[in-house]
Amino acid sequence: MTPAIDAPHPAMHVDLEYRSLVDQEQLESNSNFNIRIFTDGSKFEGKVGAALSMWDGAAEIKALKLALPSYSTVYQAELLAICRATRELLKLKAHSYGIYSDSMAALQTVTNVRSLHPLAVETRENLQTATYQKKLVNLFWIKAHAGLEGNERADRLAKEAAVGSKRKHDYDLCPISFVKRSIRMRTLDEWNQRYQNANTAGITKLFFPDAVAAHKIIKKIKPTGITTQLMTGHGGFSEYLNRFGCKDNPSCICEPGALETIPHILLTCPVFASIRYNAEINLESKMDKDSLHKFMLGKNRDIFLEYCCKLVNKVVNRNKSV
Template sequence: MMFDGNTALDIEREANTALTYIEQWGAKNKLRFAPHKTCAMVMTRKLKYDNPRLKMGSVDIALSKQVKILGLHIDSKLTFNEHVGKQTAKALDIFKQVSRAAKINWGLHPEVVRQIYVAAVEPIILYAASAWAPAADKIGVQKLLNSVQRGFAQKLCKSYRTVSLHSALTLAGILPLDLRIQEAAALYETKRGSPLPELGDRETESKVGFAETPHPALHMDIIFERLEDQSLVDRHNVQEVRIFTDGSKIEGKVGAALSVWKGESEVRNQKFSLSAYCTVYQAELLAICRATGGILKGRERSYGLYSDSMAALETVANHSSLHPLAVESRENLRKALTQGKDVSLYWIKAHAGLQGNERADELAKEAALALKRKPDYDKCPVSFAKRSIRNQTLKKKKKNKKPLKFNPEHIFGEQSRKKKKKKKKKKKKKKKNLT
């Protein structure tokens, strides 16, 4: 719970009222709270202030300088120094174990060390990065992060301990942790709905909330069959209407289309335009979604829906997938079933000479290249957001990049040392000869 006020008395009054209500609610529902395990923290910019006296029942609630919530250590000044210190200590423990088995001339392969770093160390450091990302700009925090990253970077490029951080990072091909933290925070905000500068006011594609999906009792089994040649397609040609869908991305443009067939002839088709940053996967899902929407408006009783995208069909068939187009497609199929319509889904092999699929592919390419109207679907995929944020990170890295001072002793230490020894021996021999 959070309370604010101009004075400690205002906070004390509000907090104690809420705590009394919680205690009474717990008593009614046969729940007992432990006030002696509860912590409170005062957050203010004032240098002098009074601490509020908080009580639950007759037990005082202790005030502390920091609290831990879901693994995030929050201090009263929001410096997050304690959190960064503990996370870096965990990462250093992993490094100590890795350093025992990864030496310059023997031990773990650098790619194994990279996998440990990416899969174990970075997630530990980046945990809850969106909450404390501004703290990564402080010099003290950067020193803690550098102490972790330098060791792993040296192990990745198999260099000596004298190699500098910037040289090791460049040779290892990894990004500085402070930039990775800012990147993780930016991606989190983008997923929450904050627009990217490159997209203007266009929103990022986000998953549908679980509460907005139909109740699990209303779920229907969605199964699709695989048809790999024309003979199998002809054998399953028993529906009144067949709909072929396809998506295409060509010359940096994206389009989708559907072709409606009755018997052996096409009766109508539709083309859809998508924004240039959209993916073929989105185009395939959009075509399936619009096809299922058209089935609801049709008068026929049986339909066959054909797509050459296995990924799109599996997404639609998987009820745990919360992609907005997949959720809408499943809802359309459920409504079609309540209308007494029979809809069969089929996967067909792409570019195998199947008449309906080739026609849908042709229409999708025309939609991508020829349509000059406002996009029918312009939600930005998360993959594009990740790519844009990574490009911004690389630009920041170039601005902050220091010139790499290459010293062969750091990387090829043994060879350079041997050369020095040989030179010393030659000098000694020359001196002896002169004497």
């Protein structure tokens, strides 16, 4: 963002607006300019480019391809193309200009005098300079992929710029979204390393061995008291209760010496053999320690969680009554 102190004084603001054109007929009725400039931005095969196509009557007089780094957004590319169009028209001697873009977001940013995006600020400064040069400049939004010749030409050029350009980038400021994503991924990676190297959270790791994958899944699960006890092993289970002196025996009711833990309840306890058998039929897979996390990733997550919560609820309620 451009620092507010570097932005133009409010008294210097120019009232800007754009018009929307939805078909060839409307475009033709708004083409009576000495120079028409079509702009576009593209992200293709992970690469980003922008372009402008300048027309005098029925002839293209200049085409520019602009390169951006892969972390840039299409929005930035669209803004760059519009900004470059205003920069180019300052070099020309023609009186009237029409700038056409299929990015409403970019045009809204440009015409919003409170927007401090550096490309928008420069665009408005260029348009202000154009008025000092007695030049008339109009901004238009046109519908993308509607067969409009100039727009289709700019679209092709932008794709070519994205894929084929090997020169220095015309704009290399990274978007805020990229910074946030980078910080988030670095944070998740650090969290994951600490999580996987720790000697704690053994039960949780059965369901979520990878913290990054867990970060995406856990938001889809409604937390309850039962799911929390299930995924931590901290709850009304004999082994856990015995550890804190709340129960004399850590064993399950199925067999003396068989610790009542989450893996035992879900995978081996004969008390729940029938429920387990039906669940495995619905899941179309055998359950074991190595497969629990796979059910959390797959399409059968809800079936699996329903089975787990049913068993945990039975065990917790049973131990409450003891």
